[in-house]
Amino acid sequence: MKSLFAALMGSTLLATGAYAQDTAASPAPAAEEASGAEIVVTAQKREQSLQDVPLSVAVLSGEQLSNRNITEISQLQTTTPNFSFQGSNNPRGAGIAIRGIGTNNFSSAIEGSVGIVIDGVPFGRQGAGMTDLFDIQRVEVLRGPQGTLFGKNASAGVLNIVTTDPSYTWGGRMQATYGEFDEFVLRGTVTGGITQNLAFRASAYLTKRDGYIRNVLDGSKLNNRDEWGGRAKLLWEPADNIRVLVVGDYSSRDAECCMWTIRSFGNNANVRNQLTAAGIVPGPKNRQVALDGNTFVRQETYGGSVQVDVESASGITLTSITGMRWWGAVDNNDADQRPTPVLNINNGDSHQRQFTQELRLTSPTGQPFEWVGGLFLFNQDYELGNSQQGTFDQPLPPGIQLSRAIFVENDTQNFAAFADATWHLSDRFNVFGGLRYTVERLNTHFRRFPNPNTVLLGPRVDQKSKRVDGAWTWRLGAQFRPTEEVTLYGSVARGFKGGGFNALQDSTILRTVEPEIPTSYEVGAKTELFDRRVRFNIALFSTDFDDFQAQAIGVSDTGTLVFDVINAGSLRTRGVEADIHINAGGGFTLMGGAAYTKAEYTDFRGAPCYFGQTVAQGCAVSGGQSRQDLTGKELANAPKVTANATARYETQVSAAGASVFGQLSYAYRGKTFTALDLDPKSVQRAYGLLDAQLGFALPGDRMRAWIWGKNLTDKSFVELIYDTPLDTGGQSQFFPSTAARQFGATVEYRF
Numbered sequence: 249m250k251s252l253f254a255a256l257m258g259s260t261l262l263a264t265g266a267y268a269q270d271t272a273a274s275p276a277p278a279a280e281e282a283s284g285a286e287i288v289v290t291a292q293k294r295e296q297s298l299q300d301v302p303l304s305v306a307v308l309s310g311e312q313l314s315n316r317n318i319t320e321i322s323q324l325q326t327t328t329p330n331f332s333f334q335g336s337n338n339p340r341g342a343g344i345a346i347r348g349i350g351t352n353n354f355s356s357a358i359e360g361s362v363g364i365v366i367d368g369v370p371f372g373r374q375g376a377g378m379t380d381l382f383d384i385q386r387v388e389v390l391r392g393p394q395g396t397l398f399g400k401n402a403s404a405g406v407l408n409i410v411t412t413d414p415s416y417t418w419g420g421r422m423q424a425t426y427g428e429f430d431e432f433v434l435r436g437t438v439t440g441g442i443t444q445n446l447a448f449r450a451s452a453y454l455t456k457r458d459g460y461i462r463n464v465l466d467g468s469k470l471n472n473r474d475e476w477g478g479r480a481k482l483l484w485e486p487a488d489n490i491r492v493l494v495v496g497d498y499s500s501r502d503a504e505c506c507m508w509t510i511r512s513f514g515n516n517a518n519v520r521n522q523l524t525a526a527g528i529v530p531g532p533k534n535r536q537v538a539l540d541g542n543t544f545v546r547q548e549t550y551g552g553s554v555q556v557d558v559e560s561a562s563g564i565t566l567t568s569i570t571g572m573r574w575w576g577a578v579d580n581n582d583a584d585q586r587p588t589p590v591l592n593i594n595n596g597d598s599h600q601r602q603f604t605q606e607l608r609l610t611s612p613t614g615q616p617f618e619w620v621g622g623l624f625l626f627n628q629d630y631e632l633g634n635s636q637q638g639t640f641d642q643p644l645p646p647g648i649q650l651s652r653a654i655f656v657e658n659d660t661q662n663f664a665a666f667a668d669a670t671w672h673l674s675d676r677f678n679v680f681g682g683l684r685y686t687v688e689r690l691n692t693h694f695r696r697f698p699n700p701n702t703v704l705l706g707p708r709v710d711q712k713s714k715r716v717d718g719a720w721t722w723r724l725g726a727q728f729r730p731t732e733e734v735t736l737y738g739s740v741a742r743g744f745k746g747g748g749f750n751a752l753q754d755s756t757i758l759r760t761v762e763p764e765i766p767t768s769y770e771v772g773a774k775t776e777l778f779d780r781r782v783r784f785n786i787a788l789f790s791t792d793f794d795d796f797q798a799q800a801i802g803v804s805d806t807g808t809l810v811f812d813v814i815n816a817g818s819l820r821t822r823g824v825e826a827d828i829h830i831n832a833g834g835g836f837t838l839m840g841g842a843a844y845t846k847a848e849y850t851d852f853r854g855a856p857c858y859f860g861q862t863v864a865q866g867c868a869v870s871g872g873q874s875r876q877d878l879t880g881k882e883l884a885n886a887p888k889v890t891a892n893a894t895a896r897y898e899t900q901v902s903a904a905g906a907s908v909f910g911q912l913s914y915a916y917r918g919k920t921f922t923a924l925d926l927d928p929k930s931v932q933r934a935y936g937l938l939d940a941q942l943g944f945a946l947p948g949d950r951m952r953a954w955i956w957g958k959n960l961t962d963k964s965f966v967e968l969i970y971d972t973p974l975d976t977g978g979q980s981q982f983f984p985s986t987a988a989r990q991f992g993a994t995v996e997y998r999f
């Protein structure tokens with residue numbers, strides 16, 4: 249597999265940001281964005297106009313991603329209201345939230361609340377989907393529970409990524425970018441017809457970027473980026489009614505990532521004295537560390553799928569999507585944040601394998617009664633090893649170290665049968681509904697033990713547990729079109745995410761975490777006004793979650809961070825979100841969106857206290873543990889206001905067809921807590937990011953070049969604030985790469 253994609257890289261020099269399949273005949277990006285052309289999505293497992301889909305969906309084309317220099321899932325939150333990303337010190341802990349809801353956790357026996365689906369294949373672990381966004385046709389953000397048609401770990405929503413298919417017309421793109429931190433990005437694609445009914449597409453990328461966190465001990469830069477990958481697609485159409493698409497992809501990441509910095513000192517004098525002597529000045533803008541241990545991430549992701557579509561004489565289409573994927577990640581970070589071996593070993597070793605099979609039947613479009621139904625099978629093996637080793641700041645004899653290590657084996661099977669239908673009672677009114685039954689089985693083997701030649705910190709554990717969850721999920725709704733330009737809809741839906749276990753480094757017993765059950769209500773309007781020059785969609789929503797699965801972070805008696813996964817009682821998220829696209833004419837386009845979301849706990853009386861929280865502040869001791877009541881309080885990582893806006897202008901400047909273009913983009917995120925316990929010291933204040941682009945295109949749009957700037961006001965912000973390990977009362981923070989001003993230039997050639 250590696251040699252195949254290495255050859256692919258060497259032979260094609262590839263790069264992209266492609267949107268249209270027939271690249272040689274593609275219209276200019278500005279024409280695509282401004283034309284008011286119909287946006288086709290597959291949010292309901294069939295190709296439909298965005299304006300006909302009765303749910304809240306945000307769509308980004310490949311051109312829009314390229315124009316904003318968006319190459320990672322983490323950057324989508326600057327373009328999509330009510331979409332959030334929270335980083336971590338390793339791929340296992342990063343996660344996505346929609347409408348304020350997401351489960352970011354380190355437990356291998358708990359899945360995220362937002363599903364990631366790429367080319368029809370759902371990913372069992374969110375970390376496996378954190379790869380480069382290259383050669384993308386579109387990205388669909390499906391907000392709210394998607395428990396009927398998607399089902400697998402989609403209780404808060406789905407990120408549906410569709411890559412670009414092969415074309416029978418020969419063409420391609422090559423794109424090179426150079427930017428701040430010595431960032432170098434090379435992307436490309438080539439596509440064409442091999443025979444009359446056989447076409448291929450090959451794409452690849454290479455991304456390198458220096459780090460932005462400086463280790464003062466040796467001058468090295470941490471949190472760099474070093475990735476490459478490729479994808480190959482083969483389209484075979486042996487007959488008018490048969491379509492076979494074969495996909496294979498591979499990506500590799502090798503980086504000194506991902507390290508946090510000290511925001512404030514706590515009670516540990518050793519931490520304060522050693523870091524002060526090394527020149528570390530803690531604070532909200534601190535981007536320096538003093539580490540004597542290793543920090544790295546080595547990750548491989550690869551897999552393939554085969555999709556077969558066969559249309560019968562009656563117009564019914566049988567679709568089979570078979571997928572196999574592998575994901576492996578090895579990482580370590582120097583968790584003590586000091587130039588001494590207090591906790592230099594803090595590593596993880598993940599290996600995931602999954603098989604998916606979906607079979608479905610789809611009725612013809614445009615009939616009075618439209619339906620889709622099918623079966624889904626998911627099988628996953630996931631092994632995770634974690635190890636921590638050091639002195640843990642304990643007075644130990646020379647040469648003696650403490651350790652704690654875990655090895656977790658998880659075997660998951662998920663089987664579902666589903667059906668969804670729309671009944672067009674008239675040209676203007678229809679009702680729709682869907683039903684899915686899911687059975688999920690999880691077997692977990694959890695072991696806790698010491699590393700060789702060390703003393704075990706905590707008890708030894710060897711425990712096996714299993715659980716079987718079965719659930720009905722459904723949706724019901726109605727859609728009314730009073731005019732050709734306006735569609736109104738309303739729906740109620742039930743979602744489901746299976747239960748799991750708290751299989752974590754700090755676990756002394758394999759405790760059960762119950763399934764997460766959301767019930768969502770949504771009403772909305774989708775409009776196309778002024779001769780389709782204005783597209784305005786709005787949705788009001790309210791979702792109640794029972795047994796929300798959340799990660800809690802606390803501090804143990806020894807000062808180490810304690811991670812746990814708990815059912816956070818019940819919560820509610822409600823609000824309004826809107827998306828707009830305006831073709832103002834003359835090459836001028838406005839687009840954007842905004843959301844107001846109020847996410848709060850409706851019953852969470854056993855929440856952990858934050859460090860230093862007093863009885864007067866709501867912390868009480870119960871059963872030997874400090875707990876607080878968060879009922880009525882807001883969720884962490886759920887800003888009330890998120891918004892983004894983009895203004896783009898492109899016009900011809902010569903009779904031959906040369907053009908110039910410019911773009912301004914602004915993204916706003918409101919104030920939010922970043923810790924589940926709502927520690928006042930974990931608040932990230934509201935901030936806005938301003939981006940810009942200025943460039944030109946040669947006649948025929950064969951070559952485009954532009955300069956760009958991101959975060960032009962140099963706004964510093966963090967994705968996460970949390971308690972510093974081994975420094976009780978201290979705070980650490982995690983910066984994304986976009987938390988500093990960046991400039992760069994991009995050149996693209998199309999052939």
